[in-house]
Amino acid sequence: MKVKEMMDKNFVFVSPEDTIVDVSIRLENAKRFTTPVVDNEMKLIGWITTFDITKGFRENKKLIKEVMSPKDDIKYLHENDPARLAVIETSKSRLVSIPVLDENDAVKGVIRAFEIVDTLSSLYEVKVSKLYEAMHKQLKGVTWDELMDAAAIVTTRVTGKKTKAKDYEERIKNSTFGEAIWTTGGLESFFVGLIAVGELVIARKVGKARK
Amino acid sequence: MKVKEMMDKNFVFVSPEDTIVDVSIRLENAKRFTTPVVDNEMKLIGWITTFDITKGFRENKKLIKEVMSPKDDIKYLHENDPARLAVIETSKSRLVSIPVLDENDAVKGVIRAFEIVDTLSSLYEVKVSKLYEAMHKQLKGVTWDELMDAAAIVTTRVTGKKTKAKDYEERIKNSTFGEAIWTTGGLESFFVGLIAVGELVIARKVGKARK
The missing domain is CATH 3.10.580.10 (CBS-domain)
Incomplete structure (x- = not known):
C-alpha cells in the first residue's frame, strides 16, 4: 500500500x-x-x-x-x-x-x-470467522465441522472452560481479529492458538487416513 | 485493553x-x-x-x-x-x-x-520472525530448520521464485507483520501462507514418524 x-x-x-x-x-x-x-x-x-x-x-x-x-x-x-x-x-x-x-x-x-x-x-475489524474460512480453504480434506471441533477442543484446553463446536462457531462470527488479539493477550498468542487448531485438525486427518 | x-x-x-x-x-x-x-x-x-x-x-x-x-x-x-x-x-x-x-x-x-x-x-511492528518463533514453540518435535525449510518451499511455490531457507530466515528477521500483510495482500492471505507452512511441516513430521 x-x-x-x-x-x-x-x-x-x-x-x-x-x-x-x-x-x-x-x-x-x-x-x-x-x-x-x-x-x-x-x-x-x-x-x-x-x-x-x-x-x-x-x-x-x-x-x-x-x-x-x-x-x-x-x-x-x-x-x-x-x-x-x-x-x-x-x-x-x-x-x-x-x-x-x-x-x-x-x-x-x-x-x-x-x-x-x-x-x-x-485490519482489526476482520472477523475471526474469515480467518477460519481461509484456513478451511487451505487445509484440503478437512471439513468445516472438523475444524470447528478442533477449535472447540483447543479452546477448552486453553481456557479450562468446556466449549462446544457450535458455540465456538457462533462466537467467531461476531468477534473481530482486534478483539481476539486483546482477549488472547497479543498477536503471538492468538496465532499460537490458531496453529494449535491447525495441528490438531491435521493430526486427526492423518489418523483417519491411516485407518 | x-x-x-x-x-x-x-x-x-x-x-x-x-x-x-x-x-x-x-x-x-x-x-x-x-x-x-x-x-x-x-x-x-x-x-x-x-x-x-x-x-x-x-x-x-x-x-x-x-x-x-x-x-x-x-x-x-x-x-x-x-x-x-x-x-x-x-x-x-x-x-x-x-x-x-x-x-x-x-x-x-x-x-x-x-x-x-x-x-x-x-501491532504492525511485530516482527514476522516472532510469529515463527511462536509457531516453533507450539509445534513440538519440529526443529527451527525444518520450519524454515517448509517456509522456503511454500514461498517458492506461491511466488514462483526459488527461495532458500537461510534467505527466508534472514528476511523475516527484518520484516514486520504490517509489511507482510501489505505484501501478501491482506490478513487472510498472510495467514493462509502460515497455515500452509504449518501443514507442510506437520505432514513431514508425520512422514518421518512413519519411517
Whole structure:
C-alpha cells in the first residue's frame, strides 16, 4: 500500500497572500486544524496550523505568509512512499496531518491521523470467522465441522472452560481479529492458538487416513 | 485493553472563566488543538477547539465560556470502556481527541488520534520472525530448520521464485507483520501462507514418524 492510496485528495489549501481572517474561516468551516500553503503551481511552500492563526490574531498579523512555517520545517511524504512511512511519522512526530507531494513537489493530498486510524482499524475489524474460512480453504480434506471441533477442543484446553463446536462457531462470527488479539493477550498468542487448531485438525486427518 | 490504558493522563484542561487569549497561548505551547473545559471538581462542562478560539478572536469574545461547546454536544468515553470504542469513535466521527471520564464525570485523561495510531501500529511492528518463533514453540518435535525449510518451499511455490531457507530466515528477521500483510495482500492471505507452512511441516513430521 502506498501513501497515495491512503491520502485525502479533497484537501484544503491556501495561498501565502490570503489573509489570516479568511483562512481562519475556511479552516473552521472545513474543520481542518492544519493546511498546506501552495504557490500558483500547487507547489508546497509552507504550512499553517490553527496555532499560527491564533498567534497571528494576538500579534495583529495580516497575511498567511507572515505566520506560516516554511517548507524546510515541515514533514512531508511523496505519493509513492509506502503507507507505513505515514504511520511511523504520525506516531513518532505526533502529527495531525502530513502533506503528500508528487515528483514536482506539487501537493497531491494530505494524510491525516484519522485516515491512518481508519486504515489500521480495518485490519482489526476482520472477523475471526474469515480467518477460519481461509484456513478451511487451505487445509484440503478437512471439513468445516472438523475444524470447528478442533477449535472447540483447543479452546477448552486453553481456557479450562468446556466449549462446544457450535458455540465456538457462533462466537467467531461476531468477534473481530482486534478483539481476539486483546482477549488472547497479543498477536503471538492468538496465532499460537490458531496453529494449535491447525495441528490438531491435521493430526486427526492423518489418523483417519491411516485407518 | 481499556480506554484508561491508552489515554494521556498529562492532558491540558481549562476553566470557563479563563480568557481566550490565555488559553490560545497555552494550547500553542502545549501543541493541543482541543482541550476539555472543567469545573473546580474537574467535572467536564465543555470542550474547546482552536476553531472556537479563532472565531472568538474575530468576534471579540473574551472568555472561554462564551465560545466553548457545551458537554451535551461532545463525544466522551469512560475510563473502563473498551479501547476499541475509542478507535471506532475516532474513525467514525473523525475526531482529533476524546475526553475520558470516571464514574463521577471527572476528566481523567484524553485520547488523541496519534495515541490510537501508536497502539494500532505497535501491532504492525511485530516482527514476522516472532510469529515463527511462536509457531516453533507450539509445534513440538519440529526443529527451527525444518520450519524454515517448509517456509522456503511454500514461498517458492506461491511466488514462483526459488527461495532458500537461510534467505527466508534472514528476511523475516527484518520484516514486520504490517509489511507482510501489505505484501501478501491482506490478513487472510498472510495467514493462509502460515497455515500452509504449518501443514507442510506437520505432514513431514508425520512422514518421518512413519519411517
